[in-house]
Amino acid sequence: MTYRIAVIAGDGIGPEVIAEGIKAIEALTTLQEKGIQFEFVHLPWGCEYYLREGRMMPEDGMDVLREFDAIYLGAVGYPGVPDHVSLWDLLLIIRKQFDQYINLRPIRLLNGAPTVLKEGTVDNIQMTFIRENTEGEYAGAGEWLYRGQPQEVALQTGVFSRHGTERVMRYAFELARREKKTLTSISKGNALQYSMVFWDELFEEIAKDYPDVTTYSYLVDAAAMHMINDPGRFEIVVTSNLFGDIMTDIGAAIAGGMGLAAGANINPERAFPSMFEPVHGSAPDIAGQGKANPLAAIWSASQMLDHFDLTDEGAVLIQAIEHLLVEGEVLTPDLGGDGSTSEVGNRIAQLIQTIQ
Amino acid sequence: MTYRIAVIAGDGIGPEVIAEGIKAIEALTTLQEKGIQFEFVHLPWGCEYYLREGRMMPEDGMDVLREFDAIYLGAVGYPGVPDHVSLWDLLLIIRKQFDQYINLRPIRLLNGAPTVLKEGTVDNIQMTFIRENTEGEYAGAGEWLYRGQPQEVALQTGVFSRHGTERVMRYAFELARREKKTLTSISKGNALQYSMVFWDELFEEIAKDYPDVTTYSYLVDAAAMHMINDPGRFEIVVTSNLFGDIMTDIGAAIAGGMGLAAGANINPERAFPSMFEPVHGSAPDIAGQGKANPLAAIWSASQMLDHFDLTDEGAVLIQAIEHLLVEGEVLTPDLGGDGSTSEVGNRIAQLIQTIQ
Ligand SMILES: CC(C)[C@H](C(=O)O)[C@@H](O)C(=O)O
Numbered sequence A, B: 001m002t003y004r005i006a007v008i009a010g011d012g013i014g015p016e017v018i019a020e021g022i023k024a025i026e027a028l029t030t031l032q033e034k035g036i037q038f039e040f041v042h043l044p045w046g047c048e049y050y051l052r053e054g055r056m057m058p059e060d061g062m063d064v065l066r067e068f069d070a071i072y073l074g075a076v077g078y079p080g081v082p083d084h085v086s087l088w089d090l091l092l093i094i095r096k097q098f099d100q101y102i103n104l105r106p107i108r109l110l111n112g113a114p115t116v117l118k119e120g121t122v123d124n125i126q127m128t129f130i131r132e133n134t135e136g137e138y139a140g141a142g143e144w145l146y147r148g149q150p151q152e153v154a155l156q157t158g159v160f161s162r163h164g165t166e167r168v169m170r171y172a173f174e175l176a177r178r179e180k181k182t183l184t185s186i187s188k189g190n191a192l193q194y195s196m197v198f199w200d201e202l203f204e205e206i207a208k209d210y211p212d213v214t215t216y217s218y219l220v221d222a223a224a225m226h227m228i229n230d231p232g233r234f235e236i237v238v239t240s241n242l243f244g245d246i247m248t249d250i251g252a253a254i255a256g257g258m259g260l261a262a263g264a265n266i267n268p269e270r271a272f273p274s275m276f277e278p279v280h281g282s283a284p285d286i287a288g289q290g291k292a293n294p295l296a297a298i299w300s301a302s303q304m305l306d307h308f309d310l311t312d313e314g315a316v317l318i319q320a321i322e323h324l325l326v327e328g329e330v331l332t333p334d335l336g337g338d339g340s341t342s343e344v345g346n347r348i349a350q351l352i353q354t355i356q
């Protein structure tokens, strides 16, 4: 059995951290014992490609990607290429066209991970965020009228379909049921009287099918506050595309920082490849210096293993990360160490060999 | 000279906290010495009124309000009245129809105030958030099609006009220039390619008129993270209606909690009355028990004094709050004390008499 992975290492620190994620998977000897192979095919797309070719990926890029079992993405973005170009033409188009409607982001304060919150506040930071990932505020619908004139106006329309909203909510309810966890919906019905009142009504409607799941519903502003002063109250969380974007960065801030924030863009039906990427960006300021923290990329690799039902192997990667954090000897500067990206990756590979 | 203030104490804890704000202003004997009077006219509008009359305020409510020098609002919202009704028909309509396009929220960690952040992270939390308050994501534009059917879709359109965006940005630049502070814009141009790319371009355009002001521009997700792990980097901040809503609740979380979050809705041209309100809601769970923290309402009263150019008196209120926090003897339960709302208000009134 061979899993073929399209690797879009991308820009800035992307290639540096992705290399360590691959190293981690390759350190899993249990895969070989099971006769499972990973084949990584590097696709040199991104902003450098854009500056040369005038596009982020080849014209048939999506067709190329479609043949893979998954996509492993580093980071996209580069000074000189406007962000809305680089992201819409690569990251966001993949999320949408491959119907990766579940953006799954674990927010867990691992043992040994740093947090800016005081002791006592941080017990039990153990959440799974499920962010709608194909429509909503990111639908890309809008107009820009009278450009540069006094009457200029820009309109940005969030599109919330029953189709798109219901499926992400049901996914979240199923997960909450399976894991016997509470489910929290985050919205903003008091101010956004079309999209978010719809969201709230649908959440209530679907909840009727899951009487065994305890639910909560928060306004996004209150939720943002509670993430900081009482994060222990959240278990499984479902929210919109934009709110998920903001809330999971808050999650990163309270649970180890951006260097530990992992994400998976999942098409649950497996009609298309899913995509695994650290949440952080390309960080051009530290690119090429060996300073980038590869742990988020390695955690995303663990999510990829989970996606292939290699959950034991996925768990080994998380254990290795936690072990490394507790041990505290080889860490990148963002975690207060002076280790390099590859030193961290090497130590992780060693730990994987010990643990598995 | 008499300032006539419309008091909409509103629902839940609203009346309790507003009473203490009025007490604080009335404790300012320097006003009498200057021959300045405040006349508070109580308007019993809100959700109770709604349950009786089927509307949040009388039909001529806006005309009534227009005659006042300012509005002092407690909180709106009540179980049994849908939030989007209670808020759109009172709070949001006042913000919009009175063109209160500046929502000014100080985020300052006063001496003695609690914070969930660790020592070291919290030096210098000293920001002023300027939130656009009349349009943007809260424009109220949208559609809700095929209700209840499989093809159901809700559309919510953010409206960003040059008129509305430029004036809030210029207000922020003027403030930054006057106070010799940096100005940070918070947006999301990488994903919202109409509204937020427009926002970013306009911010750059206007910045050219203020070469003396140092500017920064952050994505809202990154900004949310930095508010938690490095809040000292923000001074004056300008952002959209929704982002301001979320970011200032994060601000409350890091700077003393909701019990200390004050806000002003300002029409800078003074064509209409401005409105002063604590950021917190009506908190029906603790209403009527004397547990509500009145400090946010008192801080908002201080903003009202500032608005009338009574800045010395405004500063006295803040000093009294800070003194009370440092002294730590009379505090409401949210701040770890066992004082009641009116005990805190009484102590503030005493302190005001000592300080002024
Ligand atoms: C890069 C950007 C478009 C993206 C998003 O907003 O979704 C990122 O912030 C993320 O969270 O994956």
Ligand SMILES: CC(C)[C@H](C(=O)O)[C@@H](O)C(=O)O
Pocket (backbone or CB within 6 Å): A190, A191, A221, B087, B091, B245, B279
């Ligand atoms: C009550 C609600 C509509 C309001 C808002 O979102 O503006 C509140 O959260 C605030 O921040 O003033």
